[in-house]
Amino acid sequence: MKDNALLQIAMICLSLSLLAFGGGRSLIPELHKEAVTELKWMNDERFVDLFAISQTAPGPSILFVSLIGYQAAGWAGFLIAAFAMLLPEFILVYAISATWTGIREKPISHIIAEGVAPVTLGLLLSGALVVAKGSIHGTGGAVVAITAFFIFSLTKINPLLVMGIAAIAGLMGWV
């Protein structure tokens, strides 16, 4: 069963690696669908907990997949998920950057960037929706999420500070 999960997390990451346009966060809806809805490795609450943990760590946000891998298949899953997510991307980026220079001037890069951007935005908003559904269970939670949204949109405060204040709000039982 565990070996099966290890293979599944590897396959999920390998297949999604080259589809993460606009950065790793655009994969959140699909990762949720696989890990929670299809394979039932965890419930909504665990998914958003792991997402929150990955957001407090530095480095590429795509390493969130390691935490999903850990939940699915332990420490082997933790390592395999990151490796499977980064390997195809590494090969593609290495090969293209070795052969393709002056990309900013090429119309094709403009068409790819501008064309995929709206779809990526839709995926990012869907990801926010998935996280909101898993985390907000009442008025208090909604107030925290909306306040955080405005703080992040209007100021340049370090997100960790806002998360710390939200943690205190949670401890007080307001969420």
Next chain:
Amino acid sequence: MNGPETEKTTIGPVLAAPGLAEIFICFVKMTLVSFGGGLTAWSRQILVVEKRWLSDDEFLEVLSLSQTLPGSINANLAVIVGRKLKGMTGAVSAILGLTLPAMIILAVLVSLYISCRSNPAVDKALKGVTCACAGLSAATACHLGRKHFKKPMSLFFVIVAVLLVGIFRFSLIPVLLSLGPLSALGVWLSGMGKTSLEKTP
């Protein structure tokens, strides 16, 4: 977010190629200073201003390629810069430098989470953090989307993608492979329209 200052610099790249250890340590440092975000701003500060491995123009070129290709933008950037500096071994050093410290921190955090999750105080605090993360995710998307929300065609594709993926929970692969090319085609056609209009006397 809380990135370094972004004054324009005209300093060119240094000529001597750095060693693998130096590349590795540079990317470790980049990850560690980016607690709470701003990794891209920090990578410019370190690669262009401090190390002078890239000029400002080269950095923008590398960044735009990192954003166009699929995958984590910062991981892509590490691969491209590492390759530029020292080929395959340079790219491997850079990606390891970027990801290893993050993986170690994630491993510590997830271990703490597993051992403390039954503690009601930890559970309550995390509930607050997850709600803030929902706000953060939405704010990130809206920030990136500012200019696209104003264009009717882009907005249309944003809404269709949210409906399909966020509401009806279709899989990413069919949605991306159908909407992506359609949206790119739209961009291409509207670009063609613009040039033909310009040519008309």
